[in-house]
Amino acid sequence: MANRTAAGITAREAKRLQTRERLMGAAIAEFSRAGMADADVGAIVASAGVAHGTFFFHFPTKEHVLLELERREEDRMAKRFATFTKTHQDLPSALREAVRLIMGLERRLGALLFKDFLALHFSPTRPPAEHGDDHPLIVLVADRIDAARQRGEIDADVTAMNSAIYFLLGLYALLITTGDSPARTGLVEDYLTRTLRSMQPAVSSQRSGRPSGTP
Secondary structure (H helix, E strand, C coil), rough: CCCCCCCCCCHHHHHHHHHHHHHHHHHHHHHHHHCCCCCCCHHHHHHHHHHHHHHHHCCCCCCHHHHHHHHHHHHHHHHHHHHHHHHCCHHHHHHHHHHHHHHHHHHHHHHHHHHHHHHHHHHCCCCCCCCCCHHHHHHHHHHHHHHHHHHCCCCCEEECHHHHHHHHHHHHHHHHHHCCCCCCHHHHHHHHHHHHHCCCCCCCCCHCCCCCCCC
């Protein structure tokens, strides 16, 4: 019988996972330095201390490294978002927390890797992920929008999933185009304000006391 670790896996499997983690760390460092397209697999395997073919055993392409990174980061952000919204259920707080988490992701990855991360995230030709291709943060943001709709805090016609996608797409675009601009903080705050305002119930002509069509 094969020796097993305390986690219930064989020593061989534990070694395989350790090798995979070393390759992940080395690949992310190289991507951060050069970008995914120009990353040198030779430099990655040298840093990880493994043979060249070992990289492709674990990751068929460089894109698969980013897919693994995406899965881990999305799971991490989704867990933190879910924990936050247990005690902060109002929509403004939820969207602000999503902004905070994504800007934190950008800081951790660095500008170059963050752009590669997003390019693959929305690519129509991305390789299939081992664990599926759902984006849990989008789903959780949509849940918060739908909860606000059900409470009557936003317009009843709002489609929660569409609004979550529009919000996150716009935020990603804003972050990668503003970079380290001193105006960025104000732009992000204004974007959040306008996103919330766009979902507010429309004021009918009857409630405003003006006939329809009156300016």
